[in-house]
Amino acid sequence: MSERYNALLKKPSSNVREGRLGSITGYNGCVSDLCERSACGSLKNRERCFSQSSMCISMCAIGQLLGIRDAAVVYHAPSGCCATASGTNVLSQQIAARIGKTNNAVLVGTDLDENDTVFGALEKLKKITLETYKTHKPNVIFLASSCVSGVIGEDVDSLAEELKNELPIPVESVHCEGFKSRIWASGFDAADHAVLRSLVKPPKEKRPVINFKNFFESERAQITEIFSEFGVTPQFLYMNSTTEELAHISESLATVCVCGTLGTYIGNGLEELYGVPYIRTINFSGIAGFETWMGRIGEVINKKNEVESFLKREKEKYLPEIEALKKELNGLTAVIGMGPGYTYEVSRVLQELGIKTVWAAAWHFDYKYDDGQNPPALRYLKEHAPNDIGLSIADMQNYEIMNIINKYKPDVYFSRHPGSTVWAIKQGVAAVYFADEYMAFGYRGMLNLAQYIYDTIRNRSFEKNLAARIKLPYTKWWYEQNNDAMLLGGAAVKEAC
Ligand code: SF4
Known part of the structure; x- marks a missing residue:
């Protein structure tokens, strides 16, 4: 077991990318210069004297978690933040309907107001969380933080611990306060962190499954068909997954991802914690990407020859x-x-x-x-x-x-x-x-x-x-x-x- 991820997961919050990965949002130059500066350590972020708005990490975190079909997210936030997050709830439901499934995930907001910012609203969060469980019976509840709950110092972590003892399901805090990071992908990590802490169980056996971290799984049918040629099935994360399926992703043969930005936290976490190989090649886009990516999958699942024949056949066709x-x-x-x-x-x-x-x-x-x-x-x-x-x-x-x-x-x-x-x-x-x-x-x-x-x-x-x-x-x-x-x-x- 990895000491590093074990230590990370003891904390309720994932570290943001600026600190963990040295991520930056301001640079101007060229590919070779960026690579050289990254290699020698001289890369520095350049601040802007004028900036348009960007995106909030809460939306990335909550968007990921609402893909889990039996989850609930209680967003401890003013109504404005909740409104921006609600679109992802509808999207998840539509994507589930596309494959004939029902996404029962719910997003509930605590509607923080001026009084709450002065007197705190932890009791309100507790009441709403209990009511959410009673009404929707989710199999996990995530308590997501916002700028406001972060600034007023709401102790969401302690409440999550308390509610774990009161409810028969995992209750996990998700630290996605918008001000925490300019890198919206820090929100992906916050969601992965919460899933690794609350849902993923240590492996009991190996299963012929490949974890597939993606967004909207539009090629679900094609990928399922391709993988079936090699005797494996994809487990898409997190869109259309269930808490029961996520409990077993430590037993998969490998983890792949649409891009390293989305997959780095969960992919490396599953590899370091449970020995699930994380495939880190360029992605499946285009010819070199598809051949490199499929080739590596073939090596990891011991189907190198079968994958090569598949690629040859497909290449001749297209x-x-x-x-x-x-x-x-x-x-x-x-x-x-x-x-x-x-x-x-x-x-x-x-x-x-x-x-x-x-x-x-x-x-x-x-x-x-x-x-x-x-x-x-x-x-x-x-x-x-x-x-x-x-x-x-x-x-x-x-x-x-x-x-x-x-x-x-x-x-x-x-x-x-x-x-x-x-x-x-x-x-x-x-x-x-x-x-x-x-x-x-x-x-x-x-x-x-x-x-x-x-x-x-x-x-x-x-x-x-x-x-x-x-x-x-x-x-x-x-x-x-x-x-x-x-x-x-x-x-x-x-x-x-
Ligand atoms: S959490 Fe902060 S940055 Fe995100 S929507 Fe709310 S106020 Fe805006």
Whole structure:
């Protein structure tokens, strides 16, 4: 058993990424410079003198936990925070309905008000938690903290301990106070921490299951079918899981993830605590990604030859069409604005399609994951990209993206967040909303993505017409600045950047 994770899990709160992984939200330079600074330890966060709002870690933590179909989350927060979290509840229910299941997870808010901030509201939280159990009979209750409950020092941990003795189910605090971290992925870790502490049991046997940490499991059917060829089944985390299934994830053959940003805490935790191998390759997107990722799975589950035959068969089926489309896409330019995992994964995929990424903006950067290594997708890009890629760590700063798009005028802007996609279109640039994490899954996904990009660039009248009729709030002055004009301090980046 790992001493490190044992020590971590004794504490009710996971450490935020800024402290644990050295994560940053402000940088401007290029891929090679970022890699070098990460390796020699000279990478420093650059603060902004102006910042747009970003995202709250509570939403990431609660969004993950509401995927568990028999869980309840009591959010000790004002109604405004609860309102922003409620959308994920609806989303989880819809995703469950898609596969014929019912998601009974409930989100309950304590509606903290001015009086509560003065006199405290622990009794209110206790009453609401007991009522939640009585009404909904969940199999676990998570008590999630917000900025307000954190600032007034509500002792949610002690209450969770007390309620564990009163109720026949686990009750676990989740420290996702919004002010705790600028890195929203700290919320994923807070959820994983709570699941590891409250639900996962030590293994009794090995089972032919692969844990699959993802968001919305749109390729659930395809992945289940592929894995069945090798005698294993996927256990998706946490969307559509149950507390009973999560109790056994320590017995799985391996853990995989859509990207290291999402999977680092649970993947490394299960490996260190229970010996479940965590597969840390580049992800399944595109050709190199799918072959590397599937190849490693084959090694870990002792099905190397079977996986190789599968890959050969699939490649023969899809590669000719991919090659034909590549001819249409070759030479296009792209700007990317995504989370820190997919920025590098998608850059690699575009490179395979002959599209040149002229600038990549990642919303944050984990200079190492919980195994102490740089993100594999970034390392891969440094080693295999034909050109150094301009790069910023931009924390969803849309005004910086607009400056970058205006400067590079790419053929396509790729984003995983709809807000920034819309703004690129308003600027007259075609945009691909890479909403689905499986959009480039394997050869088939690669073909679909290539077709989608081709469709997007063939007719640009929508972007042109929209841009011609819209007055954007950005001034000529801002467009003439370097996109890092609002970043303070920091050493000069390499000239090559
Ligand atoms: S927890 Fe804090 S940052 Fe998050 S929504 Fe509430 S007030 Fe905003």
